[in-house]
Amino acid sequence: MAAATVLDESGEPNPYLLGVYAPVHEEITAGDLTVIGEIPRDLNGVYLRNGPNARHPVRGRYHWFDGDGMVHAMHFENGTARYRNRYVRTRAFDAESAAGRALWTGVMENPKGNPAGNTRGIPLKDSANTDLIFHRGRVLATWYLCGSPYALDPLSLETLGAETFLDTLTGDFMAHPKIDERTGELFWFDYGPRPPYLRYGVVGAGGTVEHLVEIDLPGARLPHDMAITENHAVLMDLPLFQDPEALRHGRYKLTFDRGLPSRFGVIPRRGAAGDVRWFEAKPCYIYHVVNAWESGDEIVMDVCRVSRPAPSGSGSPLSRMLSYLKLDARMYRYRFDLRTGRTSEGFVDEEQNTEFPSIDARRTGQATRYAYNVTVKKADTNLFDGLVRYDNVTGERQHHRFGEHRYGSEAPFAPRDGATGEDDGYLVTFVTDEREGTSEVQILSAADLTAGPLARVLLPRRVPLGFHATWVRADQLR
Ligand SMILES: [Fe+2]
Numbered sequence: 001m002a003a004a005t006v007l008d009e010s011g012e013p014n015p016y017l018l019g020v021y022a023p024v025h026e027e028i029t030a031g032d033l034t035v036i037g038e039i040p041r042d043l044n045g046v047y048l049r050n051g052p053n054a055r056h057p058v059r060g061r062y063h064w065f066d067g068d069g070m071v072h073a074m075h076f077e078n079g080t081a082r083y084r085n086r087y088v089r090t091r092a093f094d095a096e097s098a099a100g101r102a103l104w105t106g107v108m109e110n111p112k113g114n115p116a117g118n119t120r121g122i123p124l125k126d127s128a129n130t131d132l133i134f135h136r137g138r139v140l141a142t143w144y145l146c147g148s149p150y151a152l153d154p155l156s157l158e159t160l161g162a163e164t165f166l167d168t169l170t171g172d173f174m175a176h177p178k179i180d181e182r183t184g185e186l187f188w189f190d191y192g193p194r195p196p197y198l199r200y201g202v203v204g205a206g207g208t209v210e211h212l213v214e215i216d217l218p219g220a221r222l223p224h225d226m227a228i229t230e231n232h233a234v235l236m237d238l239p240l241f242q243d244p245e246a247l248r249h250g251r252y253k254l255t256f257d258r259g260l261p262s263r264f265g266v267i268p269r270r271g272a273a274g275d276v277r278w279f280e281a282k283p284c285y286i287y288h289v290v291n292a293w294e295s296g297d298e299i300v301m302d303v304c305r306v307s308r309p310a311p312s313g314s315g316s317p318l319s320r321m322l323s324y325l326k327l328d329a330r331m332y333r334y335r336f337d338l339r340t341g342r343t344s345e346g347f348v349d350e351e352q353n354t355e356f357p358s359i360d361a362r363r364t365g366q367a368t369r370y371a372y373n374v375t376v377k378k379a380d381t382n383l384f385d386g387l388v389r390y391d392n393v394t395g396e397r398q399h400h401r402f403g404e405h406r407y408g409s410e411a412p413f414a415p416r417d418g419a420t421g422e423d424d425g426y427l428v429t430f431v432t433d434e435r436e437g438t439s440e441v442q443i444l445s446a447a448d449l450t451a452g453p454l455a456r457v458l459l460p461r462r463v464p465l466g467f468h469a470t471w472v473r474a475d476q477l478r
Contacts, residue, residue: 015381020383021465028461033081035081039457042416043426043443044076046074046155047073048157049132050141050468051069051072053129056102063106066127072084090150107124111123117147119172124145129467130142130468131467134154134179138152139154142177143175146174151163154472166208172192187200187228188200199214200213225286225289230365232269237262239285260283266336279342286306289303290373293367293368297337303332304355327355330350330352331357331373333348359413360425372411385401386402388400405434405435408432409465426454428444429444439462
């Protein structure tokens with residue numbers, strides 16, 4: 001591998017370009033894989049995971065969020081498994097292909113002079129590297145700073161183009177839209193550094209944008225996720241944002257204002273801007289919502305909550321980047337009382353640093369008993385060293401540790417064919433071994449993580465650590 005892919009232009013070895021994070025360059029397809037144990041025959045569908053994978057020598061300093069989107073997928077069918085990886089062919093990908101080099105610098109540099117990246121003209125590369133959402137037969141690759149959702153074929157991983165929802169999408173699309181499988185609706189938001197700071201929308205079952213409203217915010221914010229319940233959506237105004245003064249000078253600098261509350265905007269699913277009810281809570285940052293639902297007059301929302309999103313201390317730009325980026329979250333529950341307007345909040349688990357939650361996606365917006373999170377290792381970089389299952393009813397926690405120097409990915413819940421209960425299925429994750437430089441896929445029983453993998457599928461290549469994953473059931477592929 002060329003040295004340029006390991007070092008960025010700072011000259012300092014960047015851990016997010018090395019070892020378990022180092023990009024891979026070949027797109028391959030592989031069947032006939034060695035299996036330790038047995039792949040359950042009632043596990044049928046595709047596990048897909050997105051992540052950053054720098055394709056060209058990096059301009060300036062590299063940040064983990066900067067890499068080009070690459071999807072790694074495992075297709076399970078009647079006890080067999082096939083691996084495939086492909087880049088997401090975004091407009092930026094094509095432009096850099098034509099140029100034969102990187103055209104954008106990343107978020108660690110002043111992006112002035114970069115080409116525009118999204119509809120709002122943000123001069124950062126829309127890499128579609130963040131999450132994957134299954135919607136109407138296609139998988140949508142999304143970007144955390146809001147870009148075009150790119151549609152992929154869930155089996156071939158071929159990029160089908162930017163999803164426009166039959167030419168009804170105006171503006172951009174955040175990383176983690178929510179799908180209500182019962183209604184076929186998709187809920188999303190679009191945010192940016194200039195007004196309107198936040199827009200909230202609904203794509204109807206027919207595949208077009210049917211609802212779009214501007215949400216009034218006091219300034220530019222950095223919302224990452226949202227929630228839905230049976231009748232509402234929940235949006236966030238959290239006190240971690242781009243420093244307005246720096247922004248006026250074209251620079252991007254994060255600031256966390258402890259003097260401001262966290263605010264949660266509850267809006268009827270098809271509500272007008274004036275229908276938003278704001279609930280205040282202690283200051284924090286939230287990357288990811290676990291799930292939310294209605295319970296009597298209350299909305300219950302479980303999240304992975306970061307209480308100190310802006311670590312103190314200075315140091316080199318690289319060390320600042322590492323400390324800002326480090327996930328340090330706790331499972332946390334909010335209750336928003338729609339009758340009184342009051343918020344109550346508290347820890348579900350104050351001890352463990354857990355993130356990248358998954359649930360049975362068919363129950364998004366309805367009460368769920370189980371959540372499956374990754375556990376985050378105490379280290380300078382983000383390493384997922386195991387999985388934990390939370391039981392909301394008994395409080396029981398089950399663990400699966402990947403083992404020394406072995407790190408996993410977000411592990412979506414994959415229901416068994418004909419599943420009856422909420423945990424009647426499997427968790428699927430890539431696991432990469434830091435010392436061996438190898439990867440495998442592990443399949444666990446969602447009902448009993450402590451039993452260890454039911455099957456380990458050995459891969460012919462290392463899968464770099466990455467971001468979000470999804471499971472597409474076989475019945476959705478038809
Ligand atoms: Fe995320």
